[in-house]
């Protein structure tokens with residue numbers, strides 16, 4: 001299993017503004033060559049998200065009472081593992097499996113589902129941090145939007161130094177900067193600058 005945290009972020013590192021606002025993301029003008037998350041999502045074996053992200057999708061893209069809206073909105077993200085302490089509504093036809101508690105307790109279940117494939121860590125940032133804490137975050141991909149917000153939900157609320165992150169690629173993608181980082185093991189060997 002390879003775990004990839006792929007998300008959009010503001011330039012100053014927020015996944016969402018105050019009140020889980022994503023308007024800054026939808027306001028970015030579309031341009032040729034812009035981000036194509038569908039291609040990535042189609043390559044994943046499963047997704048995982050937290051309760052606030054799930055609530056946002058239900059509220060804005062897949063109302064549980066609209067038949068088919070879940071599969072239209074989250075196509076390619078099946079099954080979806082949902083970390084929550086609650087019992088939220090599950091749209092008809094959606095393969096959503098509820099998990100709770102430490103990420104490390106569920107890695108075997110996730111790996112059994114995903115096999116050699118990709119587990120898309122959708123967010124939020126703290127859930128991605130929980131995968132990191134469990135030694136189970138392999139890659140971070142971010143589409144950085146040309147926008148800032150004063151407050152909101154942080155991209156990754158953890159301390160992670162340059163010894164733990166390696167920039168793999170940086171591309172312009174329409175009005176976004178698409179960055180891919182490999183997450184290095186906590187006890188990895190020191191790598192002198194310029195030896196790649």
Ligand SMILES: NC(=O)c1ccc[n+]([C@@H]2O[C@H](COP(=O)([O-])OP(=O)(O)OC[C@H]3O[C@@H](n4cnc5c(N)ncnc54)[C@H](OP(=O)(O)O)[C@@H]3O)[C@@H](O)[C@H]2O)c1
Pocket residue numbers: 007008009014015016020021025049050051052053054056057083084085086099100101102103122123124125126127130153154
């Ligand atoms: N910019 C983007 O592309 C992008 C991507 C993803 C998300 N978002 C947005 O970013 C925001 C993220 O919200 P968020 O930071 O609050 O994160 P979140 O991970 O979506 O939700 C956090 C909640 O998930 C539950 N949870 C997390 N870990 C758990 C665990 N180990 N066991 C059981 N329950 C657990 C808890 O809720 P309960 O205890 O209430 O169950 C927790 O309060 C949302 O607004 C979302 O729409 C944006």
